Amino acid sequence: MPVVEFLQFTLSGVVFGMIYAAIALSLVLIWRGTRLLNYAQGGMAMFTTYVAIEVIYHTGSYWAGFVVALAAGVVLGAVCQLTVIRPTMNKPPLNAVIVTIGLLILLEGLAGIFFGGQYRSFPAAFSITGLKVGTTPLGVSRFDVFVVAAVLVTTLALAAAFRYTSVGLRMRASAFNATIARLSGIRVARMLTIGWALAGLLGALAGVLVSPSTFLYPNSMDAIFVFGFTAAVIGGLDSPVGAVVGGLLLGIALSYVAGYLGSKGSELTSLVALGILVVVLMIRPDGLFSATKVRRV
Amino acid sequence: MSSAAAEHNGSPALAVEGLVAGYGGVVALDGVSISAGTAAITAVLGANGAGKTTLLRAVSGMIRPRRGRVLLGGTDLAGRSPEQMVRAGVAHVPEGQGVIPELTVEENLRIGMMSWPSGRGRAPAGSAGPRSSRAERAAALDEAYGRFRPLADRRRKLAATLSGGERQMLVIARALLSRPHVLLLDEPSLGLAPRIMAQVMDLVVRLSREQGLTIVLVEQNARSALAIADHGVVLNLGRVVASADAQTLAADIALRHHYLGF
Numbered sequence: 001m002p003v004v005e006f007l008q009f010t011l012s013g014v015v016f017g018m019i020y021a022a023i024a025l026s027l028v029l030i031w032r033g034t035r036l037l038n039y040a041q042g043g044m045a046m047f048t049t050y051v052a053i054e055v056i057y058h059t060g061s062y063w064a065g066f067v068v069a070l071a072a073g074v075v076l077g078a079v080c081q082l083t084v085i086r087p088t089m090n091k092p093p094l095n096a097v098i099v100t101i102g103l104l105i106l107l108e109g110l111a112g113i114f115f116g117g118q119y120r121s122f123p124a125a126f127s128i129t130g131l132k133v134g135t136t137p138l139g140v141s142r143f144d145v146f147v148v149a150a151v152l153v154t155t156l157a158l159a160a161a162f163r164y165t166s167v168g169l170r171m172r173a174s175a176f177n178a179t180i181a182r183l184s185g186i187r188v189a190r191m192l193t194i195g196w197a198l199a200g201l202l203g204a205l206a207g208v209l210v211s212p213s214t215f216l217y218p219n220s221m222d223a224i225f226v227f228g229f230t231a232a233v234i235g236g237l238d239s240p241v242g243a244v245v246g247g248l249l250l251g252i253a254l255s256y257v258a259g260y261l262g263s264k265g266s267e268l269t270s271l272v273a274l275g276i277l278v279v280v281l282m283i284r285p286d287g288l289f290s291a292t293k294v295r296r297v
Numbered sequence: 298m299s300s301a302a303a304e305h306n307g308s309p310a311l312a313v314e315g316l317v318a319g320y321g322g323v324v325a326l327d328g329v330s331i332s333a334g335t336a337a338i339t340a341v342l343g344a345n346g347a348g349k350t351t352l353l354r355a356v357s358g359m360i361r362p363r364r365g366r367v368l369l370g371g372t373d374l375a376g377r378s379p380e381q382m383v384r385a386g387v388a389h390v391p392e393g394q395g396v397i398p399e400l401t402v403e404e405n406l407r408i409g410m411m412s413w414p415s416g417r418g419r420a421p422a423g424s425a426g427p428r429s430s431r432a433e434r435a436a437a438l439d440e441a442y443g444r445f446r447p448l449a450d451r452r453r454k455l456a457a458t459l460s461g462g463e464r465q466m467l468v469i470a471r472a473l474l475s476r477p478h479v480l481l482l483d484e485p486s487l488g489l490a491p492r493i494m495a496q497v498m499d500l501v502v503r504l505s506r507e508q509g510l511t512i513v514l515v516e517q518n519a520r521s522a523l524a525i526a527d528h529g530v531v532l533n534l535g536r537v538v539a540s541a542d543a544q545t546l547a548a549d550i551a552l553r554h555h556y557l558g559f
Contacts, residue, residue, distance in 0.1 A: 166411075169400075173408050176397045183357060183391065184475065185383040185412025 008139025009259035010252055015144040016227075017251020018151040019210045023228025024235065024243035025155060026202035031237045032175040033195040034089070036096045040080065040103035042225025044200055045207035047107050048072040049216055050115045052208055053122055062125055069204045077200020081193045089189075111218040122211035147209045154205055155244060158198065162240075171195060223270065227254070230277045236287020245289065250276065309368075310335040310511035311356070311387075311479045316365035316375075318355040325351040327535040328365070333479065333528075336509040338501065340526035340543065342519045342557055347532040349515040350392060353481045356513075357389035358382040369479065383412045388477035392484040392515075395468035398457035402448055405456050405467055406441055409474030410434055441470045462493035469500065479511045480504065486518055494518075498525050519557040523547040531556050 023041060030038045052069035056062055084103060088096040126142035162168035174181040174191040181188050206228070207221060214220050231250045235242020250273065257272045258265040280287065309332035318326040325348045333339040341349050355362045358379040367375040369385055377385070396405055413429045442449035445466050451459065456467060465485055472480060482501065486494040502525050504510045516522035523529055529546040531539040539552055546552065553559055 166407075169404055169407060170411060172400065172404075173397060173411075176399050177394070179359070179391065180395060180397060181408070181411075182379040183359070183383060183389050184408045184471070185380050186408070187380055 004136055005259070008137065009255045011138055011140045012144070012259075013252030013255030014248060015140055015147050015251070016210075016255065017231075017248035018148050019206050019224065019247075020227045020231040020251055021244040021247025022151050022154070022202045022206035022209070023224060024232035024247050025158075025240060026199035026206070027229060027232045028235075028237055028240055028243045029195050029199040029202070031232075033171070033192045034085075034096070035093065036085075036100070037229075037237075038196075038199065039097070039100040039225075040107060041199065041203050041228070042221035043104040043107035043111075044073065044076050044080065045203035045224075046216070046218065046221040047111055048076060048200070048204035049122065049207035049211050049221075050111055052204075053120060053211075053216060054115070056123060062123055066125070066208055069208050070201055073200035073202075073204025073207075074197045075200070077196040077198070077203075078193050080200075081196035085196070086189065086192075108218040115218075117218055119215040119217045122208075122216045124212040128212065143212065150205060150209060154202065155240075158202075159240065167191075167194065226270070227251075227273055230273045233277055234280050234288060236284075236289045239287065239289035242287055242289030246287070309333055310370060311513065312366075312368040313352070313356065314366040314368065316352070316355055316362050316367070318351055318360055318362040318365075320351075320360070325535050326355060326362070329532070329535070329537055331530045331537065331540065333511050333513050335511055336505055337527040338505050338512045338514055338525060340519075340522040340529045341513060341515045341532060342522060342529060342546075343532035344556065344558070345517075346534070348535040349532055350483055351535075352532070353389055353391075353483050353513065353515055356382075357387055357481055359389070359391075380412070383475050383477075386476075386478035387481065388472035388475050388479070389481040390468050390472045390483060390485065393487060395471075396456040396459065396464045398455060400456055401453055402456050402459070402467060403438070403452040406438060406448070406452075406471055406474060407434075409471035410437060412475050437474055441474055445470045461489050462496065465489065465493075465497055466500075469497075473504075477510065479513065481513045481515075483515045484517060485514070486516065486521065494521070501525060519553070520547075520559050 023045070026041050027038060030036055048069045051072045052065035055068045056065035059065070080103060084099050085096060088099050124143040126146050128141045128143045130137045130139060130141055132138065162172060170181070170186045171191045171194060173184070174186055174188040178188050181191075206224065210224055211220065214224070227250060228247070231246035232243050233246070234249060235244070235246030253276065254269045254272060258269055261268060312332040314330050316326050316329045317324065329348065329352060331339065331341070341352060343349055351360065354360045356367055358377050358381065361376050365375060366373045369387065374382065374385055379389070397408070413434070442452065447463055448467060448470060451463070456464065459467060469485070485497050485501065489497065498521055501512060501514060505512050514522055514526060523543045523546055526543040529539070529541060529543045530537055531546065531552065533556055538556060539546060539549070
């Protein structure tokens, strides 16, 4: 039945879209603070997912691994910013970019040394058998519902924190105008560290949520990072809302490609993502959700 | 605020001695000494590139001076960060672009209170006074709205929607919320219509006369700055070429022609 098929592809696209959205949001958080694209975001997520799998293995508790992974993401983000990124501030922007690429290589190398290079399967929190309405399969599982809910809750919590808390206001002020923020007594450097920590949290979440369907290995997050990056560019690197919408659009589009083109389709997804990226950059280089240029300093 | 002014009575609230500062290989300030009297308006004048803005940036910590002292109430604070300087009582309103258009008017104002000691936890080092409560912050906001009525009506609107004059009002209101002793104003009248500009100048006078604020006013528009200032300093290529009370400078025709262009 074409309608059912379409619904299944759409729902499964939403699930992956939410994961891309989480990665895209983590990139946006760092981009807004420092105009830096963090190429190590996927590598950081991969590393914290390994931490999760070790904790799950040793404690037998999925949730212990889940929580530790998120905490590890916060710590890893903050530590990376404090140790290798902070010294590149006030230097040419390319320095920081190269440092994040170096960080990615370092993390993937360390993961290989500590955890080995073989593919490992990662458990899911809930059943991965497809849900059905009556006898019609929906194409999504309980775990998929959890994926969507987890990203949604985290995103809304972050949005509320940015909107309503003092730290959120300080972070926004630092991102929009660091000079004014500093002159007002805001410790901008600290805000950047918090931004990296939150980005680490989102990346860790994405890693734990995507790994049941991809296996875990030192490069396992590379493709997810590329999709997350594409989603962020579609939305405009400046816009958190755009990152989420971009993630969903990309997830659904890739799901249609993989679904309707059969076995050839799943090989084409990366190519299609690249195509979408090129088209967006040609038509709306600032992304679909770019704010009107109210300020150009 | 008048009590803070009384503390330093007799000595200047802000004094800069032998300040040398620059960018890379360029020396923008070459041994500048000025003193800004307590509760007085000191106008810093000069052509483009004279070093006026650099002077303010060196005082507020935006750039680190290479040599010299920045004395605030007698204490040398040269080389401190902007975060520390605002806590020490120096508010710097930089030229143009002072509002954050992506934030609401109220959020812009709340940023002005970020230097206050936080309500809980330890008070940050170097900050005077007791920790501030939520009620105290709300009261300070109300006071700002009371003084700047047009901002009260627009508090939930994005600052991007404000006119030029309202924006200048907003940045000055925000600077005042940090409860400064010394206010550094960089070209507050830039790009404003003459009538609005007169209002801003009027506000500057009232802040000094009524609130006892020490004001350092950088202006291209030397004529209107000298009209409200108590003291004037003329910079040229990073050096002080004249320093006298405002009437004397305004009456010095040769100086005016040579450095001030009127």
